[in-house]
Amino acid sequence: MVNWVVSLAGPRRIGLVPCPRDRLGPGQVRVRTRYSGISAGTELTLYRGSNPRLTKEWDDAARMFVPRQAPPPYPLAGFGYEEVGDLVEVAPDVTWRRPGETVWGIWGHRAEAVVPADAVHPLPAGLNPIAAVFARPGAIALTAVLAADLHLGDWVGVFGQGVIGLLATRLAALSGARVAAVDRLPARLAHAARSGARLVVDARTESAAVALRRVTDGRGADVCLELSGAYPALHEAIRATTHAGRVVAAGFYQGHADGLGLGEEFHHNRIQLVAAQVSGPAPAPGLAGRWSGARVAHTFMDLVAEGSVDPLPLVSHVVDAGAVADALALLDRGADDVLQVVLRFPT
Template sequence: MSQTVQITSPRQVEVIDEPTPDLSAGQVRIRTTYSGISAGTELTAYRGSNPYLNRTWDPHLRMFVEDSGGFGYPVAGLGYSEVGQVVEVAPDIAGDPGVPPVGTHVWGIWGHRGEAVLPAEKLRGCTVPPGLDPIAATFARVGAVALNAVLAADIHLGETVAVFGQGVLGLLATRLVRLSGGTVVAVDAVPGRLQKALEYGADTVLDARDGTAGQQIRKLTDGRGADVAIEISGSYRALHEAIRSVAVSGRVVAAGFYQGDGAGLRLGDEFHHNRVELICSQIGGVPPAVAGRWDQSRLNQTFLRLASDHRIDPAGLVTHVIPVQEAPAAYHMLDRNPYDALQVVLTFP
């Protein structure tokens, strides 16, 4: 049996025992070591606001449609930040140089479950780099999300970049912007996160609570405004302030997972009068301008190489390492007291 985290209904989580699947041809069995909780996407399922709970994504129309074909509760094994050890390889692929052998630490996406059986093809290129702390490898996908947003921002050397939201994704974006040659203004409402932003490369930090971040950024740039802003918190009010902060014809990258109606977002104001370019960054694809050179695999590998080279410290964002049995309390903390934690990682026996 394998322990699996299951969201049974809004704000209700339990840890259940699931049968471990048999190993078939072409497959690999992994025993999970660490699994990071996403305080963005996963909490939308936890809170019941995720659009997939009420509608169905039609891949041909590229639209959500009103029917009952979407996923519903219980939602078992949600999660996309896993690291584990290969414990079994199907005989037909044993010895294949592209298949990680037994004992290898790998990263990937198989959800919050103690054991998983995956096609070996999904693990090609997913070996944890030598010398890298396995817990840092749980950030492979999360880091790719942040890097994708930075690529979409199209930063040039010496430009001022405002990063709205300094949770895990925002802090990673702040560091990646700095590595890209940008000057970072980090914005958040939590003093502790602003302090962390300074550690991760922000040149200036602004408290979002007084609602004047856009004006302050203009003062910092002699009235011009930021060259580009990345909004990665998923707050409509933050997105509106990001739009207010950029220069005429400036770019705003909307990288958060926005929920519900856009309360606080007023597109007739600065967006309209300053002809602001608003684009979306979403991990399902890379920015069109770089699609001939970049893909999701390169995003993952680049981020892990930066971590291996000690140019970025994802493990430094882990504030809680919690046994999987305590998963209900972990989700409750992230939902009710989000300022008490950055990255929460579950461990499995």
């Protein structure tokens, strides 16, 4: 049987190509993919050729990006991190998994994968399998919310109401915060209102900083989460935040910081700027010893299973895997009606 994998041959050159099947080893399972969600952040930077890992290398020891000595690592085969599928084979020493289980995890856009048994997680009973493609985006959103250190009654601005921003809006509301959702697309603001936002701000027509100061008697937001990855939005999030407040930068920013003025409100209001990133031993500052990446992802999926978070309305397009080029082009164009695009693999 031929396996199939999504392969990026260069910027905007993508397709589904055949690849060999991996052999099953001790401690491993074979999973056949049902659905694989496409990230509109990290994966689009790879598709567009703007991701820093294409021109630089990450030095784990130094924890720095250094110049890449080799050409860009094309083709990039099997990237992706939002998968759900069925176990079709387990190694003899794997006694805690069984063929036929539906599981979620990270194994990339491929029809079939061999992965460590501990790297896949059973789908909660009764849950629609497509909901599991949100495990990683949900973990990213929850990481940002945890890094915000929200308290009951806080006003929080959530900038960017894409998939991760909408999940963050819901999670912040569940945390007891009063959420102001900021975006430039009315349809996304409508989603945000249904997700629990008390205030929606159309950034095309209104300053979020002015709106948040108006509803807080001039103070500004206690915390702002910036999830769009746009420098002007980060600048506005800083402007919207109260003196000595916190801004959590969780977007994947590209290129130089045009539109970000750190000599203005950031400097004069002594804003605390915190980076939140889902990987690593602790997903955000101050969480070491309590929150691991695994705990974050499982907590999000528990919230989905219990019905506190419903990500399914965020699925805007389900596309056959063979049409992956069309799916990425759809995201690349940034049409107003596009949220979560999901690849469907034949089972």
